[in-house]
Amino acid sequence: MCRSWWVDPGRGVLSGVDRDGLAFSYEIACEGTFLVGSRLVIETVPLLIYCDTCKTERAPAFIQQIDCPDCHTPAQKIIRGRELEVAALEVAA
Numbered sequence: 001m002c003r004s005w006w007v008d009p010g011r012g013v014l015s016g017v018d019r020d021g022l023a024f025s026y027e028i029a030c031e032g033t034f035l036v037g038s039r040l041v042i043e044t045v046p047l048l049i050y051c052d053t054c055k056t057e058r059a060p061a062f063i064q065q066i067d068c069p070d071c072h073t074p075a076q077k078i079i080r081g082r083e084l085e086v087a088a089l090e091v092a093a
């Protein structure tokens with residue numbers, strides 16, 4: 001039986017998903033399925049915005065204050081950081 005599944009979800013810092021809660025829920029969801037014994041690796045995706053003033057992509061210093069770290073214009077467009085998706089699935093026999 002295969003016991004070497006490796007699932008890697010990308011979790012954006014603004015996804016609203018708690019890292020520990022996701023890992024705990026995954027373990028419970030795997031019980032009684034062929035995924036028992038699999039490993040969940042959670043990759044945190046950092047926040048990235050587009051600044052209309054600087055005309056470029058910027059990484060805010062804090063997720064509590066989503067603005068450009070250079071000119072402090074509030075973010076109008078979030079490019080990255082809201083994801084919750086399976087980034088990779090590795091299977092070994």
Ligand SMILES: [Zn+2]
Nearest residue numbers: 051054068071
């Ligand atoms: Zn800016």
